[in-house]
Amino acid sequence: MAKVKSGDTVLITNGREKGKQGKVSRVIPKEQRIVVEGVNLVRRHTKPRGQARRGGIIDKEAPLHISNAMVICPNCGRPTRIGYFIDDQGRKSRQCKKCEGVFD
Ligand SMILES: [Zn+2]
Structure with missing residues (x-):
């Protein structure tokens, strides 16, 4: 059983996103990493594919290590x-x- 699950709200405790909160959208157990909505955004340049889609820049969440986040308790609301x-x-x-x- 993983200690962090998707749907949890976490507080970032380390790194450049320290102090931010967000909802876990994905857990990567093998790498001990999580993806948190709106946190640790990286800019990705996409290339145009086919005729319908245009290339451009999108912001995407990069996974961060589980040790840099604390789960916010749904009962008491504290990290x-x-x-x-x-x-x-x-x-x-x-x-x-x-x-x-x-x-x-
Ligand atoms: Zn609690």
Whole structure:
């Protein structure tokens, strides 16, 4: 189970995007990287393809390393470290280390 999932809101804690918040749109577990909406934008130059599409410049989110972001707890709204909570049935959930709230 990944500690960060798509749909989570994260706070960027390091690097040039420090202090920004955004929603995780993609997780790349193999590289321990996440893509966050509106964060870490890079400029891509696209070439015209065919006749219908024009080339141009688009801004695209570049993946950033998981260690540069903290999940914002949906219960208490604070950036937090995530632990795991295992219930009576052995189901594993994520747990906020600050408020101890449990979420998926
Ligand atoms: Zn919390």
